Amino acid sequence: MRTEIPPGTLYMLILKSLALLGAQHGYGIALHIQQVTGDVLQVEEGSLYPALQRMLLKGWVKAEWRQTENKRRARYYTLTPAGRKQLVAEVREFERAMAAIRRVIQPV
Amino acid sequence: MRTEIPPGTLYMLILKSLALLGAQHGYGIALHIQQVTGDVLQVEEGSLYPALQRMLLKGWVKAEWRQTENKRRARYYTLTPAGRKQLVAEVREFERAMAAIRRVIQPV
DNA sequence: GAGCTAACCATAGTAAGACTATGGTAGTCT
DNA sequence: AGACTACCATAGTCTTACTATGGTTAGCTC
Numbered sequence A, B: 001m002r003t004e005i006p007p008g009t010l011y012m013l014i015l016k017s018l019a020l021l022g023a024q025h026g027y028g029i030a031l032h033i034q035q036v037t038g039d040v041l042q043v044e045e046g047s048l049y050p051a052l053q054r055m056l057l058k059g060w061v062k063a064e065w066r067q068t069e070n071k072r073r074a075r076y077y078t079l080t081p082a083g084r085k086q087l088v089a090e091v092r093e094f095e096r097a098m099a100a101i102r103r104v105i106q107p108v
Numbered sequence C: 001g002a003g004c005t006a007a008c009c010a011t012a013g014t015a016a017g018a019c020t021a022t023g024g025t026a027g028t029c030t
Numbered sequence D: 001a002g003a004c005t006a007c008c009a010t011a012g013t014c015t016t017a018c019t020a021t022g023g024t025t026a027g028c029t030c
Helices: A010-021 A026-036 A045-058 A081-105 B010-021 B026-036 B045-058 B081-105
Strands: A061-067 A073-079 B061-067 B073-079
Touching (some): A010 A045, A010 A081, A010 B081, A026 A045, A026 B081, A045 A061, A045 A081, A081 B026, B010 B026, B010 B073, B010 B081, B045 B061, B073 B081
Antiparallel strands (some): A061 A073, B061 B073
């Protein structure tokens, strides 16, 4: 049983994946998220590629067409400095929000 | 500096508030969330009331017009059994998703 | 070489949800 | 009278994650 990506967290997941993996193509990012979470989170292609486009526009990543090891053409994404800053900000905001939510739902 | 309600968590916050407070009106729910989180989370009225309407339709809560202590008219919401089940399910799904996300963003 | 699968990319269209903006009623206090 | 607080509600906007769809190409099997 898998879980949909919680709205508002996709950018953070992608940014963190790129921070870890370095230059990586969309498919690789999706695989990484799926594997790390043990198939709990699965990013659909229809979510991922539009998100990457938006991130390009925002200047958080840059892209470059290259060959994969399998000789396929793929678009490799890399974090920009703005993307790194965004990642830090998103994680901080996320932790802050989660701590607050926990204060509400913690009382059994 | 306040944080917007993370999308997808509002139902859970409302359900939990009602579980704690018993019958309560919208304004009281909003106040409770704001106070418990130390003003980190603030539910806007334009989010809260539509959410309550949807929850009525889903059968998670029932509503009743009553007088407040201040002699104002207010709509008091109460959890239904379906609402209690929904709360449990939402909390479980939330924890599951958060654990997965943490697995992605944890690696420093 | 035909057909299949996996590895890749992309867009259009839909639905959901949280917001801003707006507007209303009715007590209480000055 | 006016202002403020306590309450409710809706319309409209924006963002985002999804489904559905469609495409290309490498490598494998038959």
